[in-house]
């Protein structure tokens with residue numbers, strides 16, 4: 596598929612399979628490219644919705660970003676095409692679906708599994724930051740698993756698309772760093788904060804500042820009101836890493852490089868996760 600990514604695609608090049616899921620702006624199907632038999636995910640986005648919500652520029656920005664990113668832990672976008680009604684994104688197929696379904700099923704992950712996912716995310720974010728791409732909206736809904744269970748950031752380019760089924764209809768605050776919640780200019784370090792949130796959620800099954808109302812979540816984030824339940828058992832190294840990421844002063848959060856070298860990651864993560 597890679598060598599053809601420049602050619603003009605059309606729907607007749609594909610055999611459409613089962614629907615994978617539906618977002619607010621369209622559905623995703625498994626599809627097979629007829630000549631190469633290559634299996635992809637095809638995201639169908641209605642042009643009417645793009646116009647209605649005036650988000651075609653966001654889609655274009657996402658496409659530019661996704662085309663320049665090639666990393667084992669970032670879901671590939673191989674190409675796109677359109678017809679009179681829809682825009683179609685030709686995406687890498689993540690056979691094992693959404694990570695958060697795996698998290699809901701298991702309740703919480705082992706330290707080995709959590710550390711492996713955090714290491715994959717950290718490597719993907721370090722790659723994005725090298726390419727000056729920040730804040731890729733990393734929450735469990737935007738994380739997919741390939742056929743080998745390898746984590747893929749499937750960034751939807753913006754939060755509304757994130758189908759946050761597990762929270763109230765509008766985007767959840769749980770993953771937002773203080774400077775974002777306060778709507779301050781944010782920099783790369785917001786992703787480091789979110790890694791702390793995800794590490795906590797992978798190990799305990801819920802994000803650290805979850806609360807009944809958005810106002811209470813906001814207060815807990817601004818206070819960095821962090822506490823560790825006594826169960827499930829979590830090692831002190833894991834708690835140390837989380838405490839070094841959920842730091843209000845963005846300049847004092849552990850850098851991506853230091854996360855990769857942290858004892859908990861070195862001890863627990865599968866290096867080829």
Ligand SMILES: O=C(O)Cn1ncc2ncnc(NCCc3cnc(NC(=O)Nc4cccc(Cl)c4)s3)c21
Nearest residue numbers: 615616620623636650653654687688689692749751
């Ligand atoms: O389908 C599922 O529920 C889960 N699932 N399961 C397996 C699987 N394998 C691959 N992809 C999946 N899902 C699509 C992932 C996306 C990546 N990039 C996107 N970009 C986007 O939607 N952009 C976009 C849309 C509408 C407006 C605008 Cl402005 C931008 S969607 C998969």
